[in-house]
Amino acid sequence: MQAMVVVERFCLAGHVLALAFGLAGLILVLPNSELIGSLPPFGQTLFGWSMMGGGVLYILLGAATVALYAFRNLGWRNWLGFMLPAVSLSLGSELMGTSTGFPFGHYQYLSGLGYKIAGLVPFTIPLSWFYLGMSAYVLARSGLEAKGLKGWMKNVGAIALGAILLTAWDFVLDPAMSQTPYPFWEFQDAGQFFGMPYRNLAGWLGTGILFMSVATFFWSRDEMYLTRSRLWVPLIIYLVNFGFGATITIAQLDARFWIPTVISVLLGVVPAIALWWAASSMALNQPTTTLDNAPAMSETATIPVSALPE
Numbered sequence: 001m002q003a004m005v006v007v008e009r010f011c012l013a014g015h016v017l018a019l020a021f022g023l024a025g026l027i028l029v030l031p032n033s034e035l036i037g038s039l040p041p042f043g044q045t046l047f048g049w050s051m052m053g054g055g056v057l058y059i060l061l062g063a064a065t066v067a068l069y070a071f072r073n074l075g076w077r078n079w080l081g082f083m084l085p086a087v088s089l090s091l092g093s094e095l096m097g098t099s100t101g102f103p104f105g106h107y108q109y110l111s112g113l114g115y116k117i118a119g120l121v122p123f124t125i126p127l128s129w130f131y132l133g134m135s136a137y138v139l140a141r142s143g144l145e146a147k148g149l150k151g152w153m154k155n156v157g158a159i160a161l162g163a164i165l166l167t168a169w170d171f172v173l174d175p176a177m178s179q180t181p182y183p184f185w186e187f188q189d190a191g192q193f194f195g196m197p198y199r200n201l202a203g204w205l206g207t208g209i210l211f212m213s214v215a216t217f218f219w220s221r222d223e224m225y226l227t228r229s230r231l232w233v234p235l236i237i238y239l240v241n242f243g244f245g246a247t248i249t250i251a252q253l254d255a256r257f258w259i260p261t262v263i264s265v266l267l268g269v270v271p272a273i274a275l276w277w278a279a280s281s282m283a284l285n286q287p288t289t290t291l292d293n294a295p296a297m298s299e300t301a302t303i304p305v306s307a308l309p310e
Contacts, residue, residue: 001072008068011061012233018058019244025054026182027251055184056114059124059131062237066131069233070138073226081218082137083130089211090129093203094121103203105196106188113184129166129207132241135234136165136272137212142226143275150223155216161271163208165238168268170204171260172245180252194260228280235276242269 029035070079097104098120113122140161144154177184179195191197242264249257 004068004072008065008072008233011065011068012236015058015061015065015237016240018054018061019240022054022058023244023247026180026248030182052112055112056122056124059113059128062131062241063127065233066134066237070134073230074138074224075220077218078220081220082134082215085211085214085218086130086133087126089214090133090207091117091121091126093207093210094125097203101189102199103206104200105191105203107178107185107200108188109185110183129211131237132169133162133166133208133211135237136169136208137162137215138224138226138234139231139238139272139275140165142224142231143278145223145225146279159209159212159216161275162212163205165268165272166208167201167204168264168271169238169242169245170201171264171267172242172249174200175253175257175260176245176248180248194257226279228276231276231279235272238272239269 067079067083070082093103095118096102098108101107109116109120109122109125114124116122137158141154141158144157144161149157174196175194178186187195187197187200189197191200193201246261246264249261
């Protein structure tokens with residue numbers, strides 16, 4: 001288990017570094033061509049590779065981090081019970097969106113995010129839905145459990161809050177990725193909301209609700225009771241991905257885009273931190289849970305979550 005923790009931390013560090021390197025390239029290097037020209041041939045080649053594959057790398061590392069985190073902390077059934085619906089249903093929404101304009105509006109992906117499934121959707125896009133969606137859902141569910149919610153109220157609340165956190169990220173992601181000088185996708189319709197169609201936001205919310213609802217149906221009925229110290233990974237994933245989009249949006253677009261950025265903070269960052277903070281109250285309860293991936297244990301064995309290695 002400890003080796004898995006090391007790999008998870010390595011992937012998380014790589015994810016953060018890849019985002020930081022991509023941010024520096026998009027904001028500092030590409031707008032100043034003389035910096036690229038001053039690099040030696042090897043440096044120019046390396047920079048070209050990083051710009052072509054950096055988007056793919058940071059998404060793969062983010063997905064790997066969250067997959068390992070979920071396997072360790074929630075068990076393989078809950079991990080796959082969330083990842084498979086998230087990947088498959090988000091891919092279906094994206095394929096339908098790029099083909100018909102529903103539910104996000106008419107748009108198309110450009111280059112930089114890897115091989116396109118059916119020539120339409122980069123294979124990395126469903127993975128990004130998974131790792132941000134699961135981070136948002138785990139924060140929401142853990143925070144509600146800490147407040148004593150159970151049963152259908154907890155499940156409905158986690159789906160609603162998780163989908164809102166996911167959609168809030170899009171308030172800074174879409175402007176950063178579609179309206180800056182180096183876009184990764186583009187809307188073919190004139191967007192009424194800072195270049196984004198209103199139905200794009202509705203599509204994000206609806207897609208999040210859909211795959212989180214399906215995942216909840218397959219999710220273990222056991223309480224997670226993840227303490228604050230065990231929620232660092234989803235919180236960091238959420239915040240650094242928000243920071244990536246927000247920094248590009250603020251740095252490369254005009255002052256109007258402070259509005260969606262502030263909305264993203266209020267609907268996403270503030271609730272995510274509040275939910276993480278709320279989960280700390282469970283540290284004193286020492287509840288038990290059954291882990292289906294714990295090695296060398298019987299199927300009925302239970303252990304305190306707070307006693308597991310972080």
